[in-house]
Amino acid sequence: xxxxxxxxxxxxxxxxxxxxxxxxxxxxxxxxxxxxxxxxxxxxxxxxxxxxxxxxxxxxxxxxxxxxxxxxxxxxxxxxxxxxxxxxxxxxxxxxxxxxxxxxxxxxxxxxxxxxxxxxxxxxxxxxxxxxxxxxxxxxxxxxxxxxxxxxxxxxxxxxxxxxxxxxxxxxxxxxxxxxxxxxxxxxxxxxxxxxxxxxxxxxxxxxxxxxxxxxxxxxxxxxxxxxxxxxxxxxxxxxxxxxxxxxxxxxxxxxxxxxxxxxxxxxxxxxxxxxxxxxxxxxxxxxxxxxxxxxxxxxxxxxxxxxxxxxxxxxxxxxxxxxxxxxxxxxxxxxxxxxxxxxxxxxxxxxxxxxxxxxxxxxxxxxxxxxxxxxxxxxxx
Amino acid sequence: xxxxxxxxxxxxxxxxxxxxxxxxxxxxxxxxxxxxxxxxxxxxxxxxxxxxxxxxxxxxxxxxxxxxxxxxxxxxxxxxxxxxxxxxxxxxxxxxxxxxxxxxxxxxxxxxxxxxxxxxxxxxxxxxxxxxxxxxxxxxxxxxxxxxxxxxxxxxxxxxxxxxxxxxxxxxxxxxxxxxxxxxxxxxxxxxxxxxxxxxxxxxxxxxxxxxxxxxxxxxxxxxxxxxxxxxxxxxxxxxxxxxxxxxxxxxxxxxxxxxxxxxxxxxxxxxxxxxxxxxxxxxxxxxxxxxxxxxxxxxxxxxxxxxxxxxxxxxxxxxxxxxxxxxxxxxxxxxxxxxxxxxxxxxxxxxxxxxxxxxxxxxxxxxxxxxxxxxxxxxxxxxxxxxxxxxxxxxxxxxxxxxxxxxxxxxxxxxxxxxxxxxxxxxxxxxxxx
Numbered sequence: 001x002x003x004x005x006x007x008x009x010x011x012x013x014x015x016x017x018x019x020x021x022x023x024x025x026x027x028x029x030x031x032x033x034x035x036x037x038x039x040x041x042x043x044x045x046x047x048x049x050x051x052x053x054x055x056x057x058x059x060x061x062x063x064x065x066x067x068x069x070x071x072x073x074x075x076x077x078x079x080x081x082x083x084x085x086x087x088x089x090x091x092x093x094x095x096x097x098x099x100x101x102x103x104x105x106x107x108x109x110x111x112x113x114x115x116x117x118x119x120x121x122x123x124x125x126x127x128x129x130x131x132x133x134x135x136x137x138x139x140x141x142x143x144x145x146x147x148x149x150x151x152x153x154x155x156x157x158x159x160x161x162x163x164x165x166x167x168x169x170x171x172x173x174x175x176x177x178x179x180x181x182x183x184x185x186x187x188x189x190x191x192x193x194x195x196x197x198x199x200x201x202x203x204x205x206x207x208x209x210x211x212x213x214x215x216x217x218x219x220x221x222x223x224x225x226x227x228x229x230x231x232x233x234x235x236x237x238x239x240x241x242x243x244x245x246x247x248x249x250x251x252x253x254x255x256x257x258x259x260x261x262x263x264x265x266x267x268x269x270x271x272x273x274x275x276x277x278x279x280x281x282x283x284x285x286x287x288x289x290x291x292x293x294x295x296x297x298x299x300x301x302x303x304x305x306x307x308x309x310x311x312x313x314x315x316x317x318x319x320x321x322x323x324x325x326x327x328x329x330x331x332x333x334x335x336x337x338x339x340x341x342x343x344x345x346x347x348x349x350x351x352x353x354x355x356x357x358x359x360x361x362x363x364x365x366x367x368x369x370x371x372x373x374x375x376x377x378x379x380x381x382x
Numbered sequence: 383x384x385x386x387x388x389x390x391x392x393x394x395x396x397x398x399x400x401x402x403x404x405x406x407x408x409x410x411x412x413x414x415x416x417x418x419x420x421x422x423x424x425x426x427x428x429x430x431x432x433x434x435x436x437x438x439x440x441x442x443x444x445x446x447x448x449x450x451x452x453x454x455x456x457x458x459x460x461x462x463x464x465x466x467x468x469x470x471x472x473x474x475x476x477x478x479x480x481x482x483x484x485x486x487x488x489x490x491x492x493x494x495x496x497x498x499x500x501x502x503x504x505x506x507x508x509x510x511x512x513x514x515x516x517x518x519x520x521x522x523x524x525x526x527x528x529x530x531x532x533x534x535x536x537x538x539x540x541x542x543x544x545x546x547x548x549x550x551x552x553x554x555x556x557x558x559x560x561x562x563x564x565x566x567x568x569x570x571x572x573x574x575x576x577x578x579x580x581x582x583x584x585x586x587x588x589x590x591x592x593x594x595x596x597x598x599x600x601x602x603x604x605x606x607x608x609x610x611x612x613x614x615x616x617x618x619x620x621x622x623x624x625x626x627x628x629x630x631x632x633x634x635x636x637x638x639x640x641x642x643x644x645x646x647x648x649x650x651x652x653x654x655x656x657x658x659x660x661x662x663x664x665x666x667x668x669x670x671x672x673x674x675x676x677x678x679x680x681x682x683x684x685x686x687x688x689x690x691x692x693x694x695x696x697x698x699x700x701x702x703x704x705x706x707x708x709x710x711x712x713x714x715x716x717x718x719x720x721x722x723x724x725x726x727x728x729x730x731x732x733x734x735x736x737x738x739x740x741x742x743x744x745x746x747x748x749x750x751x752x753x754x755x756x757x758x759x760x761x762x763x764x765x766x767x768x769x770x771x772x773x774x775x776x777x778x779x780x781x782x783x784x785x786x787x788x789x790x791x792x793x794x795x796x797x798x799x800x801x802x803x804x805x806x807x808x809x810x811x812x813x814x815x816x817x
Binding site for chain 2: 103140
């Protein structure tokens, strides 16, 4: 039994209770603002450069009971956006001064609209998220970032200068570098952290000031090396699909003889990926990173690259199998299912597909399927 | 599990079905004269696709928000995937459920839009019109990703137009126009032919004529009683969405306009006793092609407008006759159905304008199971229509194409209460009996 990681415990302490945590309360007592954001095409660096706390709007480890959300967002939409809206209705996100989203998917865009219509915040902004990864997409996105910077400056009544953005880029680049190091350590035969713990780290990154997160990440990596922490499990799994914020879902999976060693989620490895070019003008550098610099994601039309990325990661991390968990009503993941399965079959990587409601713990039926999958992996290994 | 494929529609079935309908309407008394012209236009559309390869022309399956005038000028025959599902339901209702079952058998989840699942299933069965390319654009619908996915699966080249979210800024307009240039470059590569810009100007001019006719027809349809009967209700939408830039579509809308004019002058309505004027605040019930006729008979409820069929504002999109691409860039932003890409409040404001112009008594919102946009903006439309124009809405949870998703009996039960509620409302009484 490994001892708990002190740095991780501190991250969890600082980001609890969810969402209006110790950190959020402390931040606001000094009169500073908190800006919520929805999806990975919102560059946190610009909010950070404005001296505000970027905070990702999500659910967390507890399922949220729908009590009213479906009056404003019908049930044939993804349960992640309904969860976020229910949390807003429950008053959990009352600390937000503003909200930024992107047109990454219809549902994110419409959650933004519902928020804007039924509970308008002092600052709200929507950015386009290019579907194509090319120069035209970069320029289109760059224009929206310029508008974003300009309007956030107006809200702040103070121009957000290039130097501030350049500094924020350095801070966030350091965060990416540290998170990438943790991903590298998970390639070990016996990884130092579980998948559930790794998810808690990723969540902390988007819920506290990045400088503090970076300090704790350095401590975490040091602690891992000092203690020689190892997770001893027979099977190595990769988690892909919709963003997941309920780490107990992963913990439940890891009660079996398996550990999640890598993921393909926006909240996970994509956030740790690459570096923003510090030699370019800062907004252009951000545009290039967010459109071209990260692995292909589910919203990109040409998803071939996403499937290749998943296959390559699975091989690099020597996984025995992939668990694909898709929140129901996700159009993008839905259209990738057929080719994903086919390509992983061609690579000889078994895949377990689970359709879930966002935030809900995997029930008995999922557990039975996971157990059967593990048995299959064991026989596959022998 | 075996999936039956006995009822799946082929292009030949489309041709036969439309021809039969065209003959059938001649024998049915009481229908609008333009009904024959409507089916004639549909027949032309389908025949052009069926004969394209024999005539040395390419076929492009495409999604919504496409500059069809560019295809027309390059002799490319478009297959609009949504039309194929909607008109398929008019020909044989059993085809769509079978296609959806086939799509499910490939692993495609049932929660994505059935316009695309229908295409997926028919392609899997080899019954989709043979296509040389797929063309699509960022729109209100994430499902357009399916064009790339299916293109990869079946080895069909594809091109997507990237569209800005805030479409009316200068840079967005310039970007959109540039995207058309990229599209033309792609089409030139596929066809091996250069774009003839003089021809494009002519096609664009014909398309603009179609818009003018459409606007004239709207004014006539707004008359009380409404002169437009259900059998011709989709005429304007399909002319604009299938054959813009063609003489065929212009001829049809001229014929329809003239007949409507005559009916208005004679005071002929779609029905004798018009009790309710209905707006479909999303799409008309494609999944149940006879529902509008049923509503007329049972409730005296006439469909007068919907969200997909009408232009934004006065739609004067011919900015400069010598700049066909600039005109088209603007045209597709104003085009029917395109307002969905905007904010829900903007969509609602457009709908509220229709409520006033078409003197609507009640709105019906079809919440398509596979549509994530509708799922989130439906409630705002409902609330905003009530706030802006005191207009009640009925929400029908349905599938855009699959008639098995909700029964007619269930819809009827909801409509019974809805129309009863309208009829007893103060607003309705005031509209019908002004002091």
